Structures are given as C-alpha cells and as structure tokens.
Amino acid sequence: MSVPADEPGNPAHAIFERFLRAGECREVLGCFVELCQQLGLQGSGLQLYHGLKAALNYWNAKALWSKLDKKAGHKDYDQGTACAGTKCLVVGAGPCGLRAAIELALLGARVVLLEKRDSFSRNNVLHLWPFTIHDLRALGAKKFYGRFCTGTLDHISIRQLQLILLKVALLLGVEVHINVKFEGLVPPTHKAGGWQAVLQPSSSPLTHYEFDILISAGGGKFVPEGFKRKETRGKLAIGITTNFINRHSRAEVEVAEISGVARIYNQKFFQNLYNKTGIDLENIVYYKDDTHYFVMTAKKQSLLKKGVILQDKADIESLLSPENVNWDALLSYAKEAANFSTNYCLPELEFALNHRDLPDVDMFDFTCMTRSENAALVREHNGSRLLLGLVGDCLVEPFWPLGTGVARGFLAAFDAAWMVRRWAAGTPPLEVLAERESIYQHLSQTSPDNTNKNISQYSIDPATRYPNINLQAIKASQVPGQWTPRGRVTTGSALVGASTVSEELLSWCQASTAGYPGVAVTNFSTSWTSGLALCALIHHFRPDLVDFDSVDSQDAIQTNQIMLDIAEQELGIQPVLSSVEMATMTEPDRLDLITYLSHFYQVFRTSPGPLSPCGTRGALLFLSKLQKTLREGQTLPRAPMAAGTATGQGGCQAPGATPACPPPLQPPRERTGENSDACYFCGCRVYILERASAEGRFFHRGCFQCRRCGATLRLGDYAFDEEDGHFYCSLHYPHPPSMDLARDEASPGGDVREEEVPRAEPQQTAEEGEETGGRRKIILTPLEKLSLSTLNLTSEAEPEPPLKPPRLRPQAAPEALPARRQGHGACQEEEEEEEEEEEEKIDTQKDLREEEKYPTWKRTLARRARESQMKRFCRAQAIQRRLEEIEVTFRELEQQGIKLEKLLRDENESPADQQTQWTNQLLYLVQKKNNLMTEESDLMIAVQELKLEEQQCQLDEKLRSYMNKEDTLKTPEDEKAEQEILKQLVEVVNKRNILIQLQEEKRLSELQA
Known part of the structure; x- marks a missing residue:
C-alpha cells in the first residue's frame, strides 16, 4: 500500500x-x-x-x-x-x-x-x-x-x-x-x-x-x-565571452559588477587598458552569478598583436577558425582583461569548464545580424x-x-x-x-x-x-498563403529621375540668382568663379547670413572661401572644392561643382521662404564649435549660434519675421587644402563620394584618424591643433580641456580600492524616509540635486552591496506590514521581494552590522545607479552598432560612386543619354550619402549626451566625497580640489543645458517646417 x-x-x-x-x-x-x-x-x-x-x-x-x-x-x-x-x-x-x-x-x-x-x-x-x-x-x-x-x-x-x-x-x-x-x-x-x-x-x-x-x-x-x-552588417565585430569559477567568497562578493561600459563615452578607461596591457576593446560587461562572467568586444589588430589570432585574413570565418586561433593566448587575453577591469580585486581567477570540459572561453563574430x-x-x-x-x-x-x-x-x-x-x-x-x-x-x-x-x-x-x-x-x-514582405518604394528628391539633371539644376540656380548684379549663371564653370553666384544663391534663401552688397568681387578666392565657410558652418554643407579651385573653375571640374550645388538644391528646395538651419547638420557643427570654444578657454555661448538662435547673428526666426541683419563679412580662415582631389592624410586620390572635409582639409573617411592613437574620428567629435595641423580624438588633444577627468585606470563599474578620501554614501531621498540611530545626515550639493532630479542621475561608483540579507521582521502587529506596503514610494519589485521572503520563511537572525552597512535606501540608490548605467550602456551600444552599419553602407556607396565618376571623367566620349544616366546615378548616391550623414549627425549628438552624462556621474561621485567630509577634517588641498570639481561640474551641466536647448530648437524648427 x-x-x-x-x-x-x-x-x-x-x-x-x-x-x-x-x-x-x-x-x-x-x-x-x-x-x-x-x-x-x-x-x-x-x-x-x-x-x-x-x-x-x-x-x-x-x-x-x-x-x-x-x-x-x-x-x-x-x-x-x-x-x-x-x-x-x-x-x-x-x-x-x-x-x-x-x-x-x-x-x-x-x-x-x-x-x-x-x-x-x-x-x-x-x-x-x-x-x-x-x-x-x-x-x-x-x-x-x-x-x-x-x-x-x-x-x-x-x-x-x-x-x-x-x-x-x-x-x-x-x-x-x-x-x-x-x-x-x-x-x-x-x-x-x-x-x-x-x-x-x-x-x-x-x-x-x-x-x-x-x-x-x-x-x-x-x-x-x-x-x-x-x-544587417556592421564593421568587423569580434566578441569574447569567458566564465571563471565563483566561490562566493567575501572578497568576490565585494567586487563591483560592470553593467556595461563602452568606449564611445568612456575612452579614458579603454585607453588605460590598452596602455597597460595592449588589450584594445570597444566595450566590456561583468556579471556575477554561478560564475564570474565577462563579455567584451575586441579589436582585430589587438588580437593580432597579442598573438590570439595568428594570421590576418579577409574572410571572417577563416579569421576566427580554430586553426587560426592561439588558444593559450586567448585565455591569457580574457583573464588579463577581466583582472584589469575589476582592478585586480578578484581572487586568483580559475576558468569554469564548458560542456567539453575545456576552459569556458569563446570568441565569436557578430558582424552580421x-x-x-x-x-x-x-x-x-x-x-x-x-x-x-x-x-x-x-x-x-x-x-x-x-x-x-x-x-x-x-x-x-x-x-x-x-x-x-x-x-x-x-x-x-x-x-x-x-x-x-x-x-x-x-x-x-x-x-x-x-x-x-x-x-x-x-x-x-x-x-x-x-x-x-x-x-x-x-x-x-x-499575406497570401506564405507571407511576402511588402516592398518599400523609396524615392529621392525631384532631382533624381530628371531627364537631364544638369539642366534642371542649372535652371534652379538661374531662378534663385536672377536679378543679382554681376551674376549671370549660364554654366557650371566660369559662371561661379567670382564667388558672386554662390553668394547670391545663399543670400536668396538666407539673407541673414550674408550681405551681398558688401562682397568684394575683386578677390575671388577670399569671396569663395567666405561662402564655403558660411555654407559649412551655418548650413551644414561640406565643401567639395577648395576656394582656389572654385576661383579657377574649368569645364573638367564641373562634376565636382554639380555635386556641391546639388547639396544646396536638396537643402533649400524643401524649405519655402528663408531657410531655418536648425537641422541635424547645424547641430553637429555647433557641437564642433562648442568643443573648440571650451578648449580655447572662451566663455560658453548662451545659445547654439550655428544651430539657429536668433540673436542678431542669423538663426531661427518666427514665421513672417524680418530677417536679422547679417554679420559683417569676416576674413576667412587660412586654408591649406587647395587640392580637393588629394587626401590630406595619405595623399592618394579622393573621389567625390568618398570625400569628407574638416578645417579646410579634404580626405577619405577612413583616413580621418587621431594622430596619436589612430582611433577613427567622426565629424563633430574631433579636436584640431591649428599649430601642428593634426587631428586628435578628445582624449589625446595636445592641450586637453580642464573638464577632462583624471579617471582612474580600473573598475569602470565602481572603484573598490581604498582611498585617502573617504567614500561618501548615497544621499537618502525624501521618499525613502529619514535614517535614524545617530547616523550623520549626508549633504547633497546643488549640482547633485540637479543631477538627481532634473537629470535623473545618481553616482555609479558606489560598490555594489552583497546579496540582500534577509530583513529583520518588524515587531509590529500583523496587519501593520500590509499597511506599510501600500504606502507611497514602495516600488513593485520591492513588494515582490517581500512577498517572496514571507512565503519562503527566510531566516530572520541576520547580523545587525550587515543591515546597518547596506540599508534599504542604500540598496535602492545602488539599484537606480545600476539601472542608469545599464541604460547608458545599451544606448551606447545601439548607437555604436548603427554607426558601424552606416560605415559599411558608406563604403558600398563609395565603391559605386568611384566607378561612376571614373566613367564620367573618361576621356572617351560617351553618348549624351548615357552621361545623363550616369550623372543621375551619381547624384542619387550623393543624396543617399547626405541622408546617412544626417542620421550619423543625430547619433553623434546622442554620443555627446552620453559623454556628458558619464562625466557628470563621475564628478557627482567625486564631489560627494568632499562635500560629505567634515569641514574640520578638510585640508586646503581638499578645499581646492572640491572647488575645481565643482567648476568642472558646472561646465558639464552648462553643456548639457545647451544640448537640451539645441534639441528643443531643432524640434521647433522641424514643427515649423
């Protein structure tokens, strides 16, 4: 029975x-x-x-x-x-x-x-x-x-x-x-x-x-x-995952996890990692569970130099094939990255084993999703x-x-x-x-x-x-039977598909410049050499940017340079030719000029009346000027001028308003890039579709790299030294701005080393109640209040508490507990955790010292900090992935454009209808490139936001350490450091405010359009 x-x-x-x-x-x-x-x-x-x-x-x-x-x-x-x-x-x-x-x-x-x-x-x-x-x-x-x-x-x-x-x-x-x-x-x-x-x-x-x-x-x-x-394919992306045995020791519990840190907003950490170990990563994550789990994206050249990959191969499958990977070197690479990122605070790392009883390390390709x-x-x-x-x-x-x-x-x-x-x-x-x-x-x-x-x-x-x-x-x-995706019909502007592109563009230019003295547009060569035609074109749509009557028609190079600068700085139209080439325009150069003027056609033709430049390109240009202004130690502008603030210097205006008086024409910057066909960096031929420009220099996008570290640069996120004529990333600019943080080399998820300055505890918020028992109340700075309320940020450098100790049961009546749960400020997750604890009758005899060290309010702030860090990391990775996809698309467009340009410049004459078809195709590619550049600009603005958020979080934590130190214990050095951090924090907050204002103006401009 x-x-x-x-x-x-x-x-x-x-x-x-x-x-x-x-x-x-x-x-x-x-x-x-x-x-x-x-x-x-x-x-x-x-x-x-x-x-x-x-x-x-x-x-x-x-x-x-x-x-x-x-x-x-x-x-x-x-x-x-x-x-x-x-x-x-x-x-x-x-x-x-x-x-x-x-x-x-x-x-x-x-x-x-x-x-x-x-x-x-x-x-x-x-x-x-x-x-x-x-x-x-x-x-x-x-x-x-x-x-x-x-x-x-x-x-x-x-x-x-x-x-x-x-x-x-x-x-x-x-x-x-x-x-x-x-x-x-x-x-x-x-x-x-x-x-x-x-x-x-x-x-x-x-x-x-x-x-x-x-x-x-x-x-x-x-x-x-x-x-x-x-x-969807991006640039080559090589991931590495590794798992180490977690013995759940006290030392292991104390090490802070890394919810995610990315190079795109924390370049300092990754540069220190490279300098000390030769390991070059794009991102890294560290979680603790049954194992210590690390996942990172490594750069190919770093893997080659460290001997992980034996031979460089074009085919990704062959590149990462087992016979082309040094297993021992891979294990060493993964362990070294894990140790550095946790500041060498984990006990001796021992690899966990996978299902084949081998060290659980894997290297994989996620270039193509x-x-x-x-x-x-x-x-x-x-x-x-x-x-x-x-x-x-x-x-x-x-x-x-x-x-x-x-x-x-x-x-x-x-x-x-x-x-x-x-x-x-x-x-x-x-x-x-x-x-x-x-x-x-x-x-x-x-x-x-x-x-x-x-x-x-x-x-x-x-x-x-x-x-x-x-x-x-x-x-x-x-979806008849088997679902068939709907095809999206994409169309370019009216320019694409025109029977004779050059004729339509020429007619548009003639209509836009009609009536201007000294201007007679009849072709795409001699009609533009004096610079007056380009000046008239800009003035027709943006009279607030240039005073046509003040243009010196006798100095063609200077006039052209001024117009090129205005178009670049105020309209976001990159130059395709230098001012010298514009002033000596000949018939063979007409393709470059047609390409350049098509940008104006694309921008102006969609905006009736005076153009508002508060678009993405203007925003990107403003960011570049803002960075330069800060590096030169000048006063922060109150509003983004190049993005269209109406302060008498051009900018967004209400519908029907009288255009602001244009600023007096300024002498152009000294330009050295007089040959747009040669790359400033490598000296090789640079074709129209692959041509980018910054600071008057023309170059291949792929050649636009930091002089010191070789990192790829993007427009709107670079530094230029006018004395040596070199470009740098923001980290390696020869004269770094005061706001660059002296970031510690290790532990991006939170430094767990002992410091001379006592670590501050997160401020308790009002909704979480007052701490009792004689605890010193922590003071919140005005800038911290701004970051915690307006910007919704908290310090992320606080070490993560160990696993939540069971709560001591309150000595109240049984009905008191549900009443407390219904109080304001109790989050859903906390209620669920309490229910789990009650259901499972967790042991209530826990060490009081643990409860004092990690109280509820501290856990709440730690959780919020982790959530903030995770959101920033996810945003960064989504941006990085899309930038890589855009880069791949750029390369595909460049290859197509080079072929078309060679056909159009071929000395052997082709039929007129064939020339027209090729020109149509080339300008269509130019439009696609422009659209990609617009999207890239939006992403780069988001990158700037992420960088500022990261900087503010770091500065918040540093400032809190000083502000929560008793005044009687502060040394003169402490007070000086505190004031310097406060100054840096003000600069960061000001920049964030400017970005917010910039985006609001951009939004309003789009609504007006």
Whole structure:
C-alpha cells in the first residue's frame, strides 16, 4: 500500500525536494519521472498538473501550486481550454523554446518539446528586463533557485534559467524529449492524417507524433524551410565571452559588477587598458552569478598583436577558425582583461569548464545580424494545415550588448502563444498570419522604455505589452498563403529621375540668382568663379547670413572661401572644392561643382521662404564649435549660434519675421587644402563620394584618424591643433580641456580600492524616509540635486552591496506590514521581494552590522545607479552598432560612386543619354550619402549626451566625497580640489543645458517646417 502524500516520511516529499534542487537536465527529468511513478501519475498536459497538485499535498509545494494556479487562472487561458485539442511540437529547449512551451501548455494544448542535447552547460549570464524578472517570479523561479534576482541582481545564467523553465514546463505537463534532433517535416499522406517530423534517431517513437503547430526555437542556424532571412552588417565585430569559477567568497562578493561600459563615452578607461596591457576593446560587461562572467568586444589588430589570432585574413570565418586561433593566448587575453577591469580585486581567477570540459572561453563574430522577414507561415497538404512560428534567435538574432535576447525572446514566445490561441479559436489563416506580422513589426524596437509600464498586467495578449498597437497594420490580403514582405518604394528628391539633371539644376540656380548684379549663371564653370553666384544663391534663401552688397568681387578666392565657410558652418554643407579651385573653375571640374550645388538644391528646395538651419547638420557643427570654444578657454555661448538662435547673428526666426541683419563679412580662415582631389592624410586620390572635409582639409573617411592613437574620428567629435595641423580624438588633444577627468585606470563599474578620501554614501531621498540611530545626515550639493532630479542621475561608483540579507521582521502587529506596503514610494519589485521572503520563511537572525552597512535606501540608490548605467550602456551600444552599419553602407556607396565618376571623367566620349544616366546615378548616391550623414549627425549628438552624462556621474561621485567630509577634517588641498570639481561640474551641466536647448530648437524648427 502506498503512503499518502501528506503523511510524514512520504518518499514523494524527498523526491520532490531533489527535483527542486536538481542542477542538471538529466537529473531534473529523472527526478520528475520518479516522482510521477511514486505518485502513480501518467499522461501529460494540465491533467498531469492537476494530478500532481492533488497527490502532493506537501507544505513546500503549496506556495508553488499557488503561484502556478494564479498564473493558469488568467482569462487568456480560458481555464486551460483555449487550445484544447491542439497538438504542438516545439523544437529547442533554450529559454525561449521552454517559455513558449509553458504558455502553450497553459492554453491547454498538448505540447511535445524536442532537444538534441541532454545537458544545459551555458554559463553565460543574461541581463533581465523588469518584466522578465516579474514573469519568472510569477512562475515560482525563487522556489527552484533561491538566489534569483536577490538584492540588486538583475541577471541569471542561461543554464539556471533553462533549469527553472524546464521544471515549470514539466509540472505543467509538457513532454520533454532529449537527444532527439529535428531534421524536417513529413506532410500528411492522406486527408485524415497529420503532419509529422523527420527525427534522429529515426527509431524515436515521436516519429509517429502528428501535430498541427510547429514552433521553432532551434537557434539562428536552424530556420524551417520557407522563411526568408535578411541581414544587417556592421564593421568587423569580434566578441569574447569567458566564465571563471565563483566561490562566493567575501572578497568576490565585494567586487563591483560592470553593467556595461563602452568606449564611445568612456575612452579614458579603454585607453588605460590598452596602455597597460595592449588589450584594445570597444566595450566590456561583468556579471556575477554561478560564475564570474565577462563579455567584451575586441579589436582585430589587438588580437593580432597579442598573438590570439595568428594570421590576418579577409574572410571572417577563416579569421576566427580554430586553426587560426592561439588558444593559450586567448585565455591569457580574457583573464588579463577581466583582472584589469575589476582592478585586480578578484581572487586568483580559475576558468569554469564548458560542456567539453575545456576552459569556458569563446570568441565569436557578430558582424552580421540576421532576422526573419516573417514570423509565421501556413502550409497545407491533403487538406491538413500546419501553422509554423519562430521564436528566439531564429526569429531575431539579438545584439548581445543590449541584453535583448531573452527579453525579446520571451515577448516573441507570448506573441506565438497568442497566435496559436487565435488559430485554435478558428480565426481564418490569413487573418492569423496578418495579425502575427503586425505584432512582429514591434519586436525589434522594443525596450523597457517603450513597452507598457504596468508589467504586472502582461499576458500573451499583445495589447497588454505594446502601447497603442495596431493589430491590423498588415492586412490579410498582404499575406497570401506564405507571407511576402511588402516592398518599400523609396524615392529621392525631384532631382533624381530628371531627364537631364544638369539642366534642371542649372535652371534652379538661374531662378534663385536672377536679378543679382554681376551674376549671370549660364554654366557650371566660369559662371561661379567670382564667388558672386554662390553668394547670391545663399543670400536668396538666407539673407541673414550674408550681405551681398558688401562682397568684394575683386578677390575671388577670399569671396569663395567666405561662402564655403558660411555654407559649412551655418548650413551644414561640406565643401567639395577648395576656394582656389572654385576661383579657377574649368569645364573638367564641373562634376565636382554639380555635386556641391546639388547639396544646396536638396537643402533649400524643401524649405519655402528663408531657410531655418536648425537641422541635424547645424547641430553637429555647433557641437564642433562648442568643443573648440571650451578648449580655447572662451566663455560658453548662451545659445547654439550655428544651430539657429536668433540673436542678431542669423538663426531661427518666427514665421513672417524680418530677417536679422547679417554679420559683417569676416576674413576667412587660412586654408591649406587647395587640392580637393588629394587626401590630406595619405595623399592618394579622393573621389567625390568618398570625400569628407574638416578645417579646410579634404580626405577619405577612413583616413580621418587621431594622430596619436589612430582611433577613427567622426565629424563633430574631433579636436584640431591649428599649430601642428593634426587631428586628435578628445582624449589625446595636445592641450586637453580642464573638464577632462583624471579617471582612474580600473573598475569602470565602481572603484573598490581604498582611498585617502573617504567614500561618501548615497544621499537618502525624501521618499525613502529619514535614517535614524545617530547616523550623520549626508549633504547633497546643488549640482547633485540637479543631477538627481532634473537629470535623473545618481553616482555609479558606489560598490555594489552583497546579496540582500534577509530583513529583520518588524515587531509590529500583523496587519501593520500590509499597511506599510501600500504606502507611497514602495516600488513593485520591492513588494515582490517581500512577498517572496514571507512565503519562503527566510531566516530572520541576520547580523545587525550587515543591515546597518547596506540599508534599504542604500540598496535602492545602488539599484537606480545600476539601472542608469545599464541604460547608458545599451544606448551606447545601439548607437555604436548603427554607426558601424552606416560605415559599411558608406563604403558600398563609395565603391559605386568611384566607378561612376571614373566613367564620367573618361576621356572617351560617351553618348549624351548615357552621361545623363550616369550623372543621375551619381547624384542619387550623393543624396543617399547626405541622408546617412544626417542620421550619423543625430547619433553623434546622442554620443555627446552620453559623454556628458558619464562625466557628470563621475564628478557627482567625486564631489560627494568632499562635500560629505567634515569641514574640520578638510585640508586646503581638499578645499581646492572640491572647488575645481565643482567648476568642472558646472561646465558639464552648462553643456548639457545647451544640448537640451539645441534639441528643443531643432524640434521647433522641424514643427515649423
């Protein structure tokens, strides 16, 4: 006779405890089979779950049943009947496949999941968005993994996440089969039959399983036939991941994590890393979980110099092939980067082992990211329909620095479950597909900031997650049978497609300069040499920028130079020719002039009346001038002049206002680049499409590098020394500005070394209550108040507290605790953590000193600091990735432009219609280049914002250290340093204010347009 499940000594209790603690895939499956046998349960689906719940009336299972019952009771599942009778096959037991399987099981479907492996061995750590943390808590994650998201942790290893989801899936009746590989589909052979799978081994009994839903979660390399893929390619990007054994010692706990630091806004750290170790990185992240996990992007030349990559090869696959990698050098490279980034504070690092029992270090290429063009399709054979859907990497390959993989993967799993629910409800197939693709449009752009804020309401219904979603954005008529992406028709300006480009452009120039004395535009050579025609063209649209009557028509070079400067500095139009070349214009140079004037055509033709220059290009130019102004020690301008502030020097004006008087013409800057065809850096020929210019110098974009470190420079983010004629990055400018921070070499996530200056503690905010017990109140500076309220920043250099110690239970009446929870300022995450603590009866006898050292308000600020750091890192990585994609597109345009220019300049005469076609194509490429430059300008403004945010956070922390020091203990050196930091902080805040003003004016200008 079997022992009842609720009696003491019941062996099912011990089996269930082993199931909860099981740390290997096979162990989990074995324990679950044993548990079902012990309880005499068979079958699958929710019927099995209800049988388990009834048979296992065990105290340690009740909290879990309560959570799962609450989850299963959601209206979307119709009490587990929404998809009753539906048979699903899920391929892949990664986090996304398991999460999709769980939702399908809750809907009442029969779910079979295949996994070709029999172990979970991926130590890599995933960043979790707030909704994923809430979602996993609702599934009872802490019951299976007690350390789940405790304290300030917001991440988990892939292996632990798979184990949690596998256990939940098994309890909900998902049939999981390991060591089974999916190889294809078998259509039904007769009308009454269903779809089957080709499996390895072929002896698997699942080869006879018939299903009508296939969800593929097999990874980026496995996509079922019929789905089309597209890719986005950036510059070469080589990632390195490594895991070290975490012994959870006190020393290891004290080391601060690095939520993410990027070169794009913290160049100092990476330059110090390179100087001391020869390791050259673009970014680095460090998380602690079961392992110490580091992930970084390394530069190819650094890997070559350090001997990690043996030979440089053009083909990326060959470059990173095992035979071209020195394994020992790679291990050394990864360990050295990890030690430096944590300031050598981790105990001796020992590599964790992967599934092959080798050090868990991997080097991979993520230059090319792929995504599916469609998320679902339907196949039909012999009257039997099969709905196929994608989730995880085979739907969208994540860009790992953004932490989007698991978050968007879970969203896609919910979307796929919603699709299956609609399918099971009898919705016509084309409507199901159209709705799925309408939802899919949102996935690649989702972030914690643009999804619904009430994460507790998230369900498989997309309306609970995506604000203002239009489920009919794509119509059923657009997805006939197999969805075909809609082609977007892109058109250039009216200039492109004109039968004779030069004639239309010439007519426009003639109409725009008509009536100006001394100006007679008849061609693209001699008509422009005096500079008066260009002056008239600018004056016609922007009379506030130039006084035509004051132009000296006798000095053609100076007049042309003044016009080139105005066009560049006030309109954002880069020169294509030098002033000398303009003054000696000949017929062979007409192609350069046509290209240059087409920029004016593109800018002016879309703006009726006087042009407002508050566009992106003007903003970028202002940033360049602002940097130079600060370096030269001049006073900060009150408003961005080049971006169009109306202060009598030209700029944005209200509609109908009289144009401001133009400033008197100033002598042009001395220019040395008289030959626009030769690159200033390498001296080689530079063609029109590859030509960039700065400070009167013409060059290839690829040659625009820092003189000292060779870093790639971009327009709007460089320094120029007029004395030596060289360009530098902001870090290596020969005369660095006073606001450059003396950043410590190590630990970008927080310096944990002992310092002479005592580290200040974060200020307690009003909403968090007053600290008692004789604690010294921390003073907040006015600039800190600005950063914490207006700019929503906190210090990020505070060491991360260890895992959250259990809270001492309040000695109040039982009803007092819920009342406190309902008070203002209690965040959702904190409430959930308190509920978990109560449910699991965590030990309350903790060291009082730990509670004093890491109080609640301090944890809150630490969490906010980490969130701020993560947001900045994600923004930086998204910007960096897009800049790299733009760079690749630039190169493609340049190659096409060079071919066209060579054809047009060929001495052999070509038919006129052929010349016209080539000219059209060239100018179309120029327009595409201009559009890319506009987008690049917007991104560079965002880069400037990130740099200023990073600088302000560092200065806030430094200033707090001094401000919170007792006045009687301050030395004269302390007071001087405090004033210097305050001065630097004021400069940073002023620059941020100017950027905010600049963007507001840009926005208003766009609205007026």
